[in-house]
Amino acid sequence: VAKILNMNHHDRLLLQNTELLAGLNPQLVGRVLSSTTIVGAETREDLFREGEKADSFYVVLSGYVRLFRRSKDDREADIGIFGPGEAFGECMMFHSGNLAFSAQSAGPATFARFSLDKMRLIVQDEPEFAVAILRIMARHLIDARENVAEDRLHTAPQRVANYLLKLALANGVGQPVAFRLPFQKSLLAGKLGLAPEALSRALSALKKAGIRMRGRMIEVTDIDALKNV
Amino acid sequence: VAKILNMNHHDRLLLQNTELLAGLNPQLVGRVLSSTTIVGAETREDLFREGEKADSFYVVLSGYVRLFRRSKDDREADIGIFGPGEAFGECMMFHSGNLAFSAQSAGPATFARFSLDKMRLIVQDEPEFAVAILRIMARHLIDARENVAEDRLHTAPQRVANYLLKLALANGVGQPVAFRLPFQKSLLAGKLGLAPEALSRALSALKKAGIRMRGRMIEVTDIDALKNV
DNA sequence: CGTTGAATTGATTTAAGTCAATCGACGTGG
DNA sequence: CCACGTCGATTGACTTAAATCAATTCAACG
Numbered sequence: 001v002a003k004i005l006n007m008n009h010h011d012r013l014l015l016q017n018t019e020l021l022a023g024l025n026p027q028l029v030g031r032v033l034s035s036t037t038i039v040g041a042e043t044r045e046d047l048f049r050e051g052e053k054a055d056s057f058y059v060v061l062s063g064y065v066r067l068f069r070r071s072k073d074d075r076e077a078d079i080g081i082f083g084p085g086e087a088f089g090e091c092m093m094f095h096s097g098n099l100a101f102s103a104q105s106a107g108p109a110t111f112a113r114f115s116l117d118k119m120r121l122i123v124q125d126e127p128e129f130a131v132a133i134l135r136i137m138a139r140h141l142i143d144a145r146e147n148v149a150e151d152r153l154h155t156a157p158q159r160v161a162n163y164l165l166k167l168a169l170a171n172g173v174g175q176p177v178a179f180r181l182p183f184q185k186s187l188l189a190g191k192l193g194l195a196p197e198a199l200s201r202a203l204s205a206l207k208k209a210g211i212r213m214r215g216r217m218i219e220v221t222d223i224d225a226l227k228n229v
Numbered sequence: 230v231a232k233i234l235n236m237n238h239h240d241r242l243l244l245q246n247t248e249l250l251a252g253l254n255p256q257l258v259g260r261v262l263s264s265t266t267i268v269g270a271e272t273r274e275d276l277f278r279e280g281e282k283a284d285s286f287y288v289v290l291s292g293y294v295r296l297f298r299r300s301k302d303d304r305e306a307d308i309g310i311f312g313p314g315e316a317f318g319e320c321m322m323f324h325s326g327n328l329a330f331s332a333q334s335a336g337p338a339t340f341a342r343f344s345l346d347k348m349r350l351i352v353q354d355e356p357e358f359a360v361a362i363l364r365i366m367a368r369h370l371i372d373a374r375e376n377v378a379e380d381r382l383h384t385a386p387q388r389v390a391n392y393l394l395k396l397a398l399a400n401g402v403g404q405p406v407a408f409r410l411p412f413q414k415s416l417l418a419g420k421l422g423l424a425p426e427a428l429s430r431a432l433s434a435l436k437k438a439g440i441r442m443r444g445r446m447i448e449v450t451d452i453d454a455l456k457n458v
Numbered sequence: 459c460g461t462t463g464a465a466t467t468g469a470t471t472t473a474a475g476t477c478a479a480t481c482g483a484c485g486t487g488g
Numbered sequence: 489c490c491a492c493g494t495c496g497a498t499t500g501a502c503t504t505a506a507a508t509c510a511a512t513t514c515a516a517c518g
Contacts, residue, residue, distance in 0.1 A: 069378035077381035079374045091370045094363040100371050101378070123360065130359040131323060131352065137366045138324040144373035145308045146329060149298035151380055152306035152422050155473065185497065193381050195475055200498050215483080215497095384505065414465065424507055429466055444465095444515070 002039040002047065005110065011038055011061050015112055018059055018085045019136055024128055032129070035118045041105040047089075049102045054092035056113045060084050063109025064183050066190065069101050078190035080143070081106070083182060087136050093120055106187050151193050156202040159192050161209065161226050168220045178219040185216075231268040231276065234339065240267055240290050244341055247288055247314045248365055253357055261358070264347045270334040276318075278331045283321035285342045289313050292338025293412050295419065298330050307419035309372070310335070312411060316365050322349055335416050380422050385431040388421050390438065390455045397449045407448040414445075 012033070015021055021029050038061070041047065047058060050069060058065070060082050067079040067088060079101055082088045092099065093116050123130045150159055171179040181188060189199035203213060209229075210222030220226060241262070244250055250258050267290070270276065276287060279298060287294070289311050296308040296317060308330055311317045317332065322345050352359045379388055400408040410417060418428035432442060438458075439451030449455060 067374075069374075069382065071382040075382060077378045079377055091367040093367070094360060095367040095371060100375060123363070124356045127353045127356060127359060130356060130363065134323040134352070134359065134363060134366065137363065137370055138320040138322070141320045141366055141370045141373060142324060142329050144370060144377060145296075145298075147377050148308055148373060148380065148422070149306045149330070151377065153298065153300040153304060193377075196497070197476085197499085198474055201474090204498085425465070426467085426508085427506055430506090433466085 002041045002045060002111075005038040005040050007033075007036070007038045007112075011110070011112065014061055014085060015059060018087070019139075020059060020087050020132055024132060028122075028126055028128060031126075032114070032119070032122060035115060037113045038110060039113050040110045041108070043105060043107050045105050047103040047105070047111070048099055050099050052099050054089065054095075054099050055116055057087060057089035057093060057116060057119070058103075058114070059087045059112040061110040061112055064106040064187070065103050065109065065111075066106050066187065067101050067103050068190070076190075077193070078187075080140075080147075081183065081187060081191045090133055090136055091140065092116060093123070093133070106183060147193075156192075156194055156198050157205045158229050159194070160199065160202040161206060161229065163188070163192060164206070164211065164218060164220060165223070165226050167218070168223060168226070175223065176219060176221050177223075178217065181216045181218060231270045231274060231340075234267040234269050236262075236265070236267045236341075240339070240341065243290055243314060244288060247316070248368075249288060249316050249361055253361060257351075257355055257357060260355075261343070261348070261351060264344060266342045267339060268342050269339045270337070272334060272336050274334050276332040276334070276340070277328055279328050281328050283318065283324075283328050284345055286316060286318035286322060286345060286348070287332075287343070288316045288341045290339040290341060293335040293416070294332050294338065294340075295335050295416065296330050296332050297419070305419075306422070307416075309369075309376075310412070310416060310420045319362055319365055320369065321345060322352070322362065335412060376422075385421075385423050385427050386434045387458055388423070389428065389431040390435060390458065392417070392421060393435070393440065393447060393449060394452070394455050396447070397452060397455070404452065405448060405450050406452075407446065410445045410447060 015033065015036075016029060021032065024032070041063075047065065048054065048056075062084055065082050065088060067082070068076045069079060070076050080088070088103065123133060150162065154162065167179055167181075168177045171177055185199055186196045189196045192199065194202070203211065206226070207213075209225040210220060211226070212219040212221060244262065244265075245258060250261065253261070270292075276294065277283065277285075291313055293310055293312050294317060295310055297305045298308060299305050309317070321328065348362075352362060379391065383391065396408055396410075397406045400406055414428055415425045418425045421428065423431070432440065435455070436442075438454040439449060440455070441448040441450060
């Protein structure tokens with residue numbers, strides 16, 4: 001399925017600065033990384049499929065993954081998008097039962113793969129590592145619930161506005177902020193629980209709330225207007 | 230806010246059989262419970278509110294809590310409902326930042342309250358306990374994501390059917406299964422992300438899929454029909 | 459038996475999905 | 489360098505699911 005690669009300096013550096021490993025003592029980092037493999041995936045290649053038994057979790061090194069669930073009639077719903085530095089699948093480490101979701105790369109991507117069995121052992125005798133996993137899962141849990149709330153409380157333009165707001169805050173503090181969407185609009189639409197057409201309409205509806213846009217570049221000219229729905 | 234009560238035998242027994250404590254060695258259970266307080270709440274009493282700093286997590290002893298988020302225009306969306314034996318709020322143990330959600334009792338209820346600070350200390354030197362928390366958070370994370378997927382992929386009748394299916398499976402294996410909804414329909418509607426009217430309509434639409442219902446009692450006469458949407 | 463809050467039913471509105479056509483950007487090959 | 493082809497994004501017309509508003513009905517409780 002996915003090609004196994006060698007870990008280079010860049011990968012190692014990136015991994016050491018992730019929420020998973022940053023702050024752990026060096027020999028623990030060494031222990032974790034010693035059983036890590038690096039894998040590469042083409043566009044839309046599956047890392048795992050719902051229903052299967054889980055055997056690994058991953059950290060994204062480059063590119064993006066899409067975590068999603070497929071319905072009986074073959075429609076798909078995205079559960080989350082993860083980019084460089086982010087872990088996914090770690091929730092299967094302490095969950096009996098098969099995978100509830102599938103994961104596939106959204107484009108060419110590389111990942112660090114961690115054996116669930118081996119990591120479970122480390123968790124059980126290194127509280128530092130257990131806490132790192134707990135931190136990641138706490139964030140993921142809160143994000144997922146935030147998603148439920150967002151879907152249920154806000155309309156498409158509101159959800160898009162909130163998302164752009166988060167990006168704007170992350171990308172600068174000046175009044176007119178410009179940034180690039182981290183991935184394709186169709187992927188963003190999925191993340192926000194929208195059909196691509198709905199995202200398109202929502203974005204153009206936001207023009208009157210100070211959104212200027214050309215291709216994947218977004219400029220936010222009026223943060224306050226964005227905040228007011 | 231909530232009244233502090235004494236822990237009785239019944240409470241202690243229930244706690245010892247929860248996912249949190251079952252399987253831990255006795256003196257660890259003792260250590261955890263020694264700093265636990267029992268609180269009672271009236272109907273619709275808040276345990277915590279979004280925006281506040283979190284200082285405790287809880288296990289339900291009796292009754293139900295509703296975890297929810299309120300929007301600017303004061304509409305509310307439920308994130309989850311938790312009943313006897315279930316923990317909630319534990320995700321704040323390893324999350325800096327304020328509460329993203331509020332919790333309130335759905336009726337008269339009692340809870341065991343655990344100090345986040347104290348529990349964090351126990352996690353850090355008792356891997357057994359860390360694993361128990363990890364298990365709970367993994368389940369919660371998977372449930373929350375399941376919710377996102379369910380909302381996005383299925384219509385109201387489908388979501389209700391799936392929920393009844395879960396209850397039916399839990400309550401018996403015979404072909405005609407009868408059981409009582411664990412809480413009010415309005416609460417169930419919230420849990421499923423529906424207005425009460427929509428739940429009502431969905432339930433009556435399911436009559437032709439083998440659902441017989443009187444008040445809070447539900448009878449499932451045809452499991453297969455339920456499975457087929 | 460009456461009162462109160464929950465549940466149901468009906469009529470209407472609204473948000474967003476779907477289907478279909480067009481546009482646009484980018485990369486390839488002539 | 490330009491024409492073409494592909495794929496993503498946009499726009500429009502239409503349909504559909506579910507929210508909302510309003511009026512009863514029902515059920516549980518004293």
